Amino acid sequence: MHRIGWFDQQVRAGFYPNSSLLAKQFEISKRQAARDIEYMEMSLRAPLKYVAKYRGYCYEDEAFVLPHLYLSEEEQKILKYLALRYRHYNYDNAESVRRVGDLLSRFEASENLEEKGFSKLPIFDASPRAIQHMELLSEAITDKKSVYALYKDEEGERQLHVSPIRFVSRYHADYVAVHSEAEVRPILLRLDGITHLSIAGAAFGIEDRESFSKFEQGSKPARAPYLAKIRLSTPLDGNSWRGFAIQSRNELIYTVAFYDTDSFLQHLLVTEWEELIAPKWLKQNLQIKCEQITNRFRGTE
Template structure:
């Protein structure tokens, strides 16, 4: 159920003079006390509700009786998309990062403040239903300190393992969840795009995340993108080539921006293109990678002949 349903119920209890508190809210909607308290904090901070806690009645009232909740009716899907976009904009660390992060702040607060007009459009992020679902499940697991069972696929293949998620971060246009399997000291980050399936369990874990996550909190440097000069079969009619921004184009030659070298190389391996013109270091890496694959195929064929 949407937190706005809970907030409207809480608002009705206040207006009826019942002095509700977080325990009431948690009991009514079968949620944790911590989640209920976050709803109340959301009312006070984001919706600017003039909440006043009266110890005498062990509950809340409004200091200003003229206050009215803003009309914020959104579906669960709309809230999930906004939450995800706020997360991505908040961790955006490339050009115009300061402005983009201010937009993230506006999304999080759901205010009607007029957004600053940008000289360039905001960055776009792919928000597939599968990725949003994993983001929501992991966010819930982090909030409630729940272990999850992870089905994960990367270059080494597909595997399953238990996971204690601690935090979701974004680095250079990719989402990662930080966590550990058994030892809190042995933390690692796995990419959300590599998750095939995630299942919540009833088992909880304990971890002092403020201390354990200190190594992941260092601010990332603001980076400008690499630019690859590639000749494509056809002139692209949009400003993107399968998700990668096209900075410029001259007939079939396209200047394509990218941040994650390994991810872009994987993209080149499965995409159609005519010629990789520059940069030279990327050509060399692709050549080296291709040689490794050819050697493996050669060794495999040689073994079959024997």
């Protein structure tokens, strides 16, 4: 983000920066610099335009601003108030609400932040795979679809065919309530126990979907997804491409959001499409995976 902030300043100053200038400034490879610029275009939606005359970039829309990276003093005061109210909440779902209060208190504007080790905003480990699984499960719940899940727990790893019902947070862990072919009543699966997930056919056990109403319903994590631009042979109905959310469409060209690269590459290998237009790094990863598969057929790997 420091590199992106610098690049943004150079664009606004009218210096027409490019990948070579970015690489030289931060002593990184041109390939990494190109990925930074691509990230600005695809994930941050920066309206960058390459100007051949100046061999660099400008903004097509000068009103564009980078997303906020820091909290203002006013925002910190609001969070401090919310944290105080949530930590003293003592009614329904009190434990979960107080957990939110404890989280918000980390962002409070306080003179003791330095002493408590919070001189900077805390960084949280958000697994791209877990986020992608929540996206796919959300899509399945909305569209009343079942899913195939490779699930691992103390009993070992096994393949499950289930219909997801809703997300549940219990005992400081995240779960998805599902109806399983092997169980009479709905069960809970830990999200971090799901190692692979794909959307299947129509859901089953729909009559049991309300039996988990006593549990709190979780929410999808907020994290900017990667964006892939793909040309398809036929138009899509709805707002997703087999579980992957569609951000925009222009005739047969779709911008698709994804969080976990491995899951999306697997999707590309088994789904029909005409052209992977962007981003370049995803095209390279797909080419490498295809070459690995070809080499296995040839017996060279």
